[in-house]
Amino acid sequence: xxxxxFLSIIFLFAGIQRYTAPGARVYLTRFSMVDDxxxxxxxxxxxxxxxxxIKKLGPRFTLLRSxxxxxxxERKLVYAGNPLRLDVEQFLGLKILSSIVxxxxxxxxxxxxxxxxxxxxxxxxxxGFLWPDWWLNGQAKRRQTQITLALPDMLDLLSVCVQAGxxxxxxxxxxxxxxxxxxxxxxxxYLMEIEMGEPRAExxxxxxxxxxxxxxRTFVGALIQAESLGVPVADALRIQADDMRVRRSQRAKExxxxxxxxxxxxxxxxxxxxxxxxxxxxxxxxMLFGSNTVILGGRGMLHTP
Numbered sequence: 473x474x475x476x477x478f479l480s481i482i483f484l485f486a487g488i489q490r491y492t493a494p495g496a497r498v499y500l501t502r503f504s505m506v507d508d509x510x511x512x513x514x515x516x517x518x519x520x521x522x523x524x525x526i527k528k529l530g531p532r533f534t535l536l537r538s539x540x541x542x543x544x545x546e547r548k549l550v551y552a553g554n555p556l557r558l559d560v561e562q563f564l565g566l567k568i569l570s571s572i573v574x575x576x577x578x579x580x581x582x583x584x585x586x587x588x589x590x591x592x593x594x595x596x597x598x599x600g601f602l603w604p605d606w607w608l609n610g611q612a613k614r615r616q617t618q619i620t621l622a623l624p625d626m627l628d629l630l631s632v633c634v635q636a637g638x639x640x641x642x643x644x645x646x647x648x649x650x651x652x653x654x655x656x657x658x659x660x661x662y663l664m665e666i667e668m669g670e671p672r673a674e675x676x677x678x679x680x681x682x683x684x685x686x687x688x689r690t691f692v693g694a695l696i697q698a699e700s701l702g703v704p705v706a707d708a709l710r711i712q713a714d715d716m717r718v719r720r721s722q723r724a725k726e727x728x729x730x731x732x733x734x735x736x737x738x739x740x741x742x743x744x745x746x747x748x749x750x751x752x753x754x755x756x757x758x759m760l761f762g763s764n765t766v767i768l769g770g771r772g773m774l775h776t777p
Contacts, residue, residue, distance in 0.1 A: 474746035481742060518556060526565030533568050540564065550682050551612035553654060567604045574600025612684075615654045620685045622655040624716040627691070631709040640705050641666060658683065672699065687716060 542560050549558060558566065578596030582589040626647055633643035641663060648659040658679060665675040673696050680692040691712055698708035 474750055478742055478746055522566075522569070523556075523562070526562050526569055528565070529568045530561040530565035533564065536564065536568070540567075545608070548608050548612050551616060551684055552608060553611075553615050553657065555608075555611050563604060563608070567601050570603050571597045571600035574603070616683060616685045618653055619655045619658065619683060620687050622651070622653055623685070623687050623691065624713065624720055626651060626655060626659075627709060627713040627716055631706065631713050634706045634709055655688075658688075687719060690715075 540560075545563055546560050549555075549560070549563070574596040575593075578593040581596075582593040586592070629647050629651075630640075630643050633646065634640060638646070644659050645663055648656040648663070661682075662675050662679045665678065666672060670678075676692045676696055680689045683689070694708050694712050695705070697703075698705060
């Protein structure tokens with residue numbers, strides 16, 4: 473039983489890690505035929521049922537705005553790519569709806585007289601009110617991680633295209649059409665601002681403001697500096713590509729260094745207690761059934777002469 477519990481927890485964490493790892497999604501997005509915003513279409517359940525409800529709940533609970541940092545939420549919505557096309561008022565309605573649903577679940581558990589039922593009844597609306605914030609933070613972090621992971625490959629392609637004689641904006645347009653993913657969306661928006669007559673420096677600054685990826689902001693700062701100083705863009709891109717490779721290597725080493733404490737934590741929390749429980753169970757069985765108790769291997773049966 474201890475081994476089964478240990479393997480179940482290991483497989484659970486491995487599955488969660490594979491599901492949340494953004495590395496494969498960055499490269500598989502270009503082969504996908506499913507739109508990321510398909511869930512926000514007019515025929516979806518969210519558009520038909522949830523959105524009208526949260527639009528009504530948001531204005532009716534304006535008192536709860538004092539518990540929210542509207543500027544921070546708006547910034548996180550931008551970082552997350554405006555998931556489900558939510559604004560600040562609709563996000564407040566979503567928090568209220570989540571709190572009501574969680575309160576109903578707490579009442580149901582309290583009615584069933586489960587363990588810690590009153591505590592769950594009190595804590596459920598608080599957890600429901602905070603859950604959309606956790607979801608939004610996860611969406612923003614996942615999207616910015618995808619941008620960071622896709623940036624080195626984009627820089628390599630951009631450097632090759634520019635050195636081959638293609639214009640900077642034309643190279644960006646060509647790469648964004650074939651790349652896909654959040655970085656492609658941000659580049660497409662930047663190119664649309666350029667086409668509308670925005671100066672390149674202002675469009676690049678807005679690109680950096682819409683994202684909190686340090687690598688992307690460093691890349692934008694290098695481009696603005698190269699344009700102001702008259703440095704060739706190809707040289708700046710080559711330097712940035714080399715710097716991104718060094719950063720990617722350092723980030724991999726950092727993640728490898730953080731893995732050792734996590735393994736030690738799993739060993740201390742899961743493996744060691746399981747071994748101790750097995751020893752205690754053997755001692756208890758010996759005390760209850762005598763010293764001649766034998767555990768038959770593979771069957772889990774007890775035999776006392």
